[in-house]
Amino acid sequence: MSTLKDKLAAKIPDQRKRVTRLLKEHGDVKVGExxxxxxxxxxxxxKSLVTDIxxxxxxxxxxxxxxxxxxxxxxxxxxxxKDYPYVEGFWYFLMTGDVPTKAEAEELVxxxxxxxxxPQYVFDLLRSMPRDTHPMTMFSAAILSMQRExxxxxxxxxxxxxxxxxxxxxxEDATDLIAKLPVIAAxxxxxxxxxxxxxxxxSSLDMGGNFAHMMGIDHPYDDVARMYFILHSDHESxxxxxxxxxxxxxxxxxxxxxxxxxxxxxxxxxxxxANQEVLxxxxxxxxxxxxxxxxxxxxxxxxWDTLNSGQVIPGYGHAVLRKTDPRYQSQRDFCLKHLxxxxxxxxxxxxxxVVPDILVEQGKAKNPWPNVDAQSGVIQWFYGLTEYDFYxxxxxxxxxIGVLANITWDRALGYPIERPKSLTTDMLEEIAGIK
Ligand code: CMX
Numbered sequence: 337m338s339t340l341k342d343k344l345a346a347k348i349p350d351q352r353k354r355v356t357r358l359l360k361e362h363g364d365v366k367v368g369e370x371x372x373x374x375x376x377x378x379x380x381x382x383k384s385l386v387t388d389i390x391x392x393x394x395x396x397x398x399x400x401x402x403x404x405x406x407x408x409x410x411x412x413x414x415x416x417x418k419d420y421p422y423v424e425g426f427w428y429f430l431m432t433g434d435v436p437t438k439a440e441a442e443e444l445v446x447x448x449x450x451x452x453x454x455p456q457y458v459f460d461l462l463r464s465m466p467r468d469t470h471p472m473t474m475f476s477a478a479i480l481s482m483q484r485e486x487x488x489x490x491x492x493x494x495x496x497x498x499x500x501x502x503x504x505x506x507x508e509d510a511t512d513l514i515a516k517l518p519v520i521a522a523x524x525x526x527x528x529x530x531x532x533x534x535x536x537x538x539s540s541l542d543m544g545g546n547f548a549h550m551m552g553i554d555h556p557y558d559d560v561a562r563m564y565f566i567l568h569s570d571h572e573s574x575x576x577x578x579x580x581x582x583x584x585x586x587x588x589x590x591x592x593x594x595x596x597x598x599x600x601x602x603x604x605x606x607x608x609x610a611n612q613e614v615l616x617x618x619x620x621x622x623x624x625x626x627x628x629x630x631x632x633x634x635x636x637x638x639x640w641d642t643l644n645s646g647q648v649i650p651g652y653g654h655a656v657l658r659k660t661d662p663r664y665q666s667q668r669d670f671c672l673k674h675l676x677x678x679x680x681x682x683x684x685x686x687x688x689x690v691v692p693d694i695l696v697e698q699g700k701a702k703n704p705w706p707n708v709d710a711q712s713g714v715i716q717w718f719y720g721l722t723e724y725d726f727y728x729x730x731x732x733x734x735x736x737i738g739v740l741a742n743i744t745w746d747r748a749l750g751y752p753i754e755r756p757k758s759l760t761t762d763m764l765e766e767i768a769g770i771k
Contacts (some may be wrong), residue, residue, distance in 0.1 A: 339431070339440060339443060340427075340428050340431060340444060341504075341507060342433065344431055344432060344503075344507065344744075346750045347432060348503065348540070348749075349431075351388075351745075351748070351749060352748070352749060352750070355749050357576075367383045367384075368382070368383050368713050370382055371748075372764055372767065372768060375759065375764065376538045376764075377671045378655075379523070379574075379756075380655060380670050381656075383571045384408045384574040384756070385572075385574055385579070385582070386573070387572060387573040387742055387745070388400065388401070388433070388745070389430050389570050389572075389738060389741050389742050389745070390430075390569075390570040390571065390572050390656070390738065391572055392571055392572040392656050394656055394657055394658040394659070395659050396659075396662075396664070397657060397659070397662035398570070398571055398572075398659060398662065400430060400570060400662065401429060401430060402427075402663065403459050404435070404615070405567065405663065405665075406666070407667075408421075408426070408429070408566070409563075409566070411423060411429075411435045412429060412441070413425050413428055413435075413436065413437065413438035413442075415542055415545065417490060418558065418559055418562070419556070419559050420544070420559045420562035420563045420566070420746040421441075421566065421705050421718055422441040422442070422444075422542050422543070422544070422562070423442030423542070423543040423561075423562055423565045423566060423737070424441055424444035424445045424447075424448055424542060424543055425438075425440070425444065426565075426566050426737065427444065427511075427514060427737055427741070428441065428597045429442060430443055430570065430737065430741040431507075431740065431741050431744065431745075432655060436512060439626050444656060445542045446629070447511070447515075447542070447576070448514070448543060449539060450509070450598075451511060451512045451515035451516065452516055452518075452537065453516075454484065454516050454519050454520055454523070455485070455727050457481065458478050458481055458482060458520065458587065459523060461477060461481050462474055462477075462478055462520075462523065462524060462527060463527070465477070467527075467528060470603070470725060471524050471525070471528060471725055471726050471728075471729045472599065472600075472602070472603040472609070472728050472729060472732065473603075474524045474528075474730045475520065475521065475524060475599060475732055476599040476600050476603070477596075478520045478524070479513070479517075479520075479585040479590060479592055479595050479596040479599060480484075480596040481515075482516070482592050483590065483592035483593060483596075484510075485508055485512065485592070486505075486509050486590040486591065486592050487505040487508045487512075488502065488508075488509050488590040488591060488658045488698045489508050489590045489592075489645040490505070491504075491505040492588060492590075493715060497752055499747075500514040500637070500750055502588075502747040503744055503745070503747040503748035506585075506590070506743060506744045506746075506747045507744045509589055509590055509591035509592065510591050510740035510741070510744050511691070512741070513571055513591055513595060513736060514684065514736055514737055514740060515543075517732075517736055518543055518546065518547040518550070518561075518733055519537065519550065521547070521729050521730070521732075521733050522534075522535075522547060522550035522551050524549075524721075524726075524729065525726055525729075526550070526551070526552070526722075528723070528726075529726070530552065534548075534550075535549060535550050535551075535552050537549070537550055541558075542662055543561075544558050544559070544562035544565065545558040545561075545563075547561045547565075547733075548560070548561050548649045551721070553719050553720060553721065554676050556674065557719045560670070560716075560719060563666070563667070563670060564712065564715075564730055564734060565662045565665060565730075565733055565734040565737065566734065566737075567667070567706065567708065567734065568663070568712075568730070568731045568735055569734050569735065569738035570732030570735075570737070570738025570741070570742070571737070571738070572656075572680070573742065574602040574655075574656070575607065576598075576601035576602070576604065576607045577598040577601045577602040577607060577608065577732075577735050578598065578735075578738065578739050578742065579601075580594075580597050580600070581594045581595055581597065581598030581739035581740075581742070581743060582594075582603040582739070582742055582743060582754070583597075583748060583754050584597040585747075586746065586751065586752065586753045586754040587744055587753055588753075589701065590599070590603040591740060591743060591758060594739075594743055595736055595739065595740060597735075598739050599732050599735075599736075602728060602731060602732055602735055603728060604650070605650070608709070608728045608731040608732065608735070610651055610707070610709035611651070611708075611724075611727040611728060611731060612713065612724040612725055612727045613650035613651075613709075613710035614650045614651040614684075614710055614713050614726055615643070615713035615714070615717065615724040615727070616648075616724060617650055618680065618683055618684070618687075618713075619724075621635070621683070622683070624638075629679075630683060630686065632686060632689060632690055632715070634683060635683075635686050635690050636685060636690045636694060638693065639687075639690060639691055639694050639717075642762070643694070643698055649691055649695065650709065650710075651687075651706055651707060651709040651710025651711075652691050652692075652695060652701065652703075652704065652705065652706050652707065652710060653695070653701045653702070653703050653704070653705075653707065654703045654707045656706075657703055657704075657705065657707065658703050659703070659705055659706045660705040660706055660707075661705065661706060662706060662707050663707075663708035664706045664708055664710055664711045667708070667712055667715060668685075668711055669709040670715060671684075671711070671715060671718075672716065674716075674718075675715070675718045678714070678718050679719070680714045680717055681714050681718070684710065684711060684714045687706075687710065688706060688710070691704070691706070692704040692705055692706075712727065712729055712730075712731075715761045
């Protein structure tokens with residue numbers, strides 16, 4: 337048994353006691369009320385999920401296990417000479433809430449390598465798909481195809497299934513998946529966009545380093561990968577990808593079924609796909625300008641044209657946040673350090689200057705500020721990853737870390753199948769007193 341699994345096993349009983357106490361002794365205490373607007377409006381703001389992996393404050397932004405993004409980046413161990421932490425150490429942190437030592441993070445780096453072998457049939461499947469298939473479809477299909485490997489599903493089918501032990505095979509599946517995802521993502525990228533020429537993994541590197549290596553992009557892209565995967569990992573439980581993964585896993589579907597479903601949600605343009613939409617939109621602006629530098633006035637016009645044609649401004653707004661997303665800020669800091677004069681960064685920055693006022697003037701969006709997706713594409717573009725269809729796959733590798741930590745804890749705490757109640761429109765009219 338690995339050190340991380342030992343640590344997890346030691347933490348589970350206490351957490352079970354806390355949850356059991358809440359349920360048994362305080363189960364009737366009200367958490368809030370639900371309005372008709374919330375029932376019709378996508379359950380926005382309804383407090384009906386629980387997770388300790390991360391918490392999203394509308395004004396402050398995300399905290400992973402109680403730490404802000406800068407605190408997380410500062411606390412976690414980093415490979416020698418690198419600016420961003422080991423992703424493997426971050427996985428340890430999300431799972432346990434404890435900051436690993438460098439030795440503990442490096443032990444996980446080695447363990448991930450033993451789990452990173454992707455079955456040949458996954459590559460065969462990817463190769464059999466039409467080459468113009470969206471990379472998110474390929475990514476999701478690759479994850480789903482590995483379901484036959486699931487240790488959780490085998491345990492369930494063993495005839496000795498005990499729901500309180502089910503976290504162990506779920507942890508195994510989750511760790512197996514996270515170790516394999518960068519290999520699958522890099523394979524899809526090189527197959528689709530780099531002449532089908534592949535770069536084998538380098539066993540001396542950590543996950544971020546190896547991903548950059550397999551993508552064929554030099555330093556500091558390894559640090560970009562570490563930063564990117566950590567920033568995109570978790571955003572509490574209610575967002576589409578996290579909630580979907582949790583929902584599917586609540587039926588005791590294994591991690592492969594659940595993550596593939598969550599990835600499909602991430603592929604929507606109002607969620608993760610917004611990062612590709614931002615770059616597509618900006619490229620459209622630049623094409624129309626035919627190489628001329630946009631002024632704030634020109635940018636404002638493009639923003640209004642987009643709104644007036646009934647489209648959203650990708651990368652702006654959020655269902656929970658009510659200020660600039662700290663994940664945007666963190667990437668902006670990276671840009672200011674590494675690519676301050678890059679024209680595309682200047683356009684992104686100009687958008688930051690003009691969009692919020694326009695969204696306020698339009699008066700619809702509750703949050704006029706940028707989210708994570710407004711800034712991420714420009715960094716990828718700068719390092720040569722100009723195939724913006726691929727950006728959401730990068731988001732997906734990161735998101736997997738958070739949602740898989742969550743479903744491992746779901747099983748550790750024995751959470752039940754999720755089943756909210758629906759009403760009919762007649763019933764809502766009766767409740768509203770208009771029928
Ligand atoms: N541009 C234009 N209009 C916007 C807008 C934006 N960026 N953000 C919100 N609005 C509009 C909504 O479409 C809605 O309009 P209708 O009343 O006509 O339906 C209105 O403002 C109210 O929406 P809201 O309550 O502020 O936002 P929601 O919680 O419903 O939706 C989100 C949140 C993110 C889907 C929305 O802000 C949006 O579509 N943003 C652009 C897409 C985007 O960047 N998504 C990525 C989010 C981060 C992520 O998950 O990766």
